[in-house]
Amino acid sequence: MKEMAFDYPKTHLFHFALFLVLILRSANVEGLNVGFYANSCPLVESITSNVVKQTLSVAPSLSGPLLKMFFHDCFVRGCDASILLDSPTNQAEKDADPNKTFRSGFEIIDRVKSALEMHCPGIVSCADIIALVSRDVVVQTGGASWEVETGRRDGRVSLRNEAFSELPSAASDITFLKLLFLQKGLSVKDLVVLSGAHTLGISHCAAFKKRLYNFDGTGDINSTDPKMDPNYVAALRKKCTNNNNDTFVQMDPGSSKVFDGHYYELVSKRRGLLESDAALLDDDETRKYVETHKIKGNQRSFFKDFAISMVNLGRVSVLTGNAGEIRKVCSRTN
Ligand code: HEM
Incomplete structure (x- = not known):
């Protein structure tokens, strides 16, 4: 009886969250569709993918920032290119620390726009350009393709503080991550699947240094995160000395420029770099996904899921119809 009393609200909460996901999704889909520019700008996809191809041929390490940009745009005010706006007083999203590591990623979006x-x-919104570029990056680094829905319009507001409050920190735990994704209309599956984007790119030591030194907060530099493989801790400590914040490491060592399913093998071996990666082992559903997809033969299934979750991500709080505007220049409102 006691157990039932405990389970009842939990089940209700879960169903309510699921209901919320469905409502948010269906509410956001209107106005978005595949081939939105078929008549107004038929070459939009080939022009965009050519710029991405040229970019990655000379600067392959830009694949990481260009994929991450879609996530960082969509989680703050929805996929409205608010991440691209400049502020004369440095108070825009791009001025927040989590958005200071895009290197020349913003210039590549400008190049596509020009x-x-x-x-x-x-005709073509900057928000749609970010979405198309993220798909092209995945395809051109070895992942699978998908049809990108377009029809987003650009927002007129970009606030530094919102980037701080809406983007998850590297130290986020699984409860927080699940809730945050649910708030955006994304499921627990979307969370574990989209985290697989960490197959590409790099992370600065600052994002995970706490796991290597003074993890318990008592000042003991030999206190490390028990959730990380001690051999991996030792290797990372050699790269990230205690006082160096600018150094970075590959998130998926050895294949960080290739989009593959190796991320799940790393996480299952307790070699996920960030606490948020390791946290995927702390929940039944996400752990099961990791364990199933650590096997090379299941990469195809991850690719298929990734395509679906990227479409879901691209629906978060979009502006469509007459809302917002189509910016002439991505870094400023018209
Ligand atoms: C689940 C919560 C997530 C957290 C807490 C998180 C956090 C981070 C952090 C701290 C970095 C390192 C940044 C740096 O030091 O330069 C990073 C890198 C990256 N993230 Fe995430 N991330 C999350 C989800 C995602 C999602 C959903 C995507 C895309 C769909 C994504 C794509 C990337 C990529 C591609 C990089 C490499 C960037 C580069 O090479 O510069 N992340 N992430």
Whole structure:
């Protein structure tokens, strides 16, 4: 009886959360569709993918920032390109610490925008460019393709503080991550699948240094995160000395420029770099996904899931129809 009394509200909460996910999703889909620019800018996809191809051929390490940009845009005010706006007083999203590591990623979006403005001026939103570029990056680094829904419009507001409050920190635990994703209309499966994006790119030591030194907060530099393989801790400590914040390491060592399913093998071996990666072992559903997809033969299933979850991510609080605007220049409102 006692157990039932405990389980009842939990089940209710879960169903309510699921209900919320479905409501948010269906509410956001209107106005978005595959081929939105078929008549107004038929070459949008080939022009975009050519710029991505040229970029990655000379700077393959930009794949990481360009994929991450879609996540960081969509989680703050929805996928509205608010991440691209400049602020004269440095108070825009791009001025928040988590957004200071895009290297020349913003310039690549500008390059796509300029190419598109020459071909079909005033038609393609910067928010759609970010979505298309993220898909092209995945394809061109070895992942699977998907059809990108378009029709997003650009927002007019970008606030530094919102980037701090809406983007998860590297130290987030599984309860927080699940809740945050649910708030955005994304499921627990979307969380574990999209985390697989950490197959690409790098992380600065600052994001995970706490796991290597003084983990218990008592000042003991030999206190490390018990959730990380001690051999991996030792290897990372050699790269990230205690007083160096600028150094970075590959998130998926050895194949950080290739989009593959190796991330799940790392996480299952307790070699996920961030606490948020390791946290995927702390929940039944996410752990099961990790364990199933650590096997190379299941990479195809991860690719299929990733495509679906990226479409879901691209639906978060979008502006469509007459809302927002189509910016002429991605870094400022019209
Ligand atoms: C689940 C919560 C997540 C957290 C807490 C998180 C956190 C982080 C952190 C701290 C870094 C390292 C940044 C740096 O030091 O430069 C990073 C890198 C990265 N993240 Fe995430 N992330 C999450 C989810 C995602 C999602 C959903 C995507 C994309 C769909 C993504 C894509 C990436 C990529 C590609 C990189 C490498 C960036 C580069 O090479 O510069 N992340 N993430």
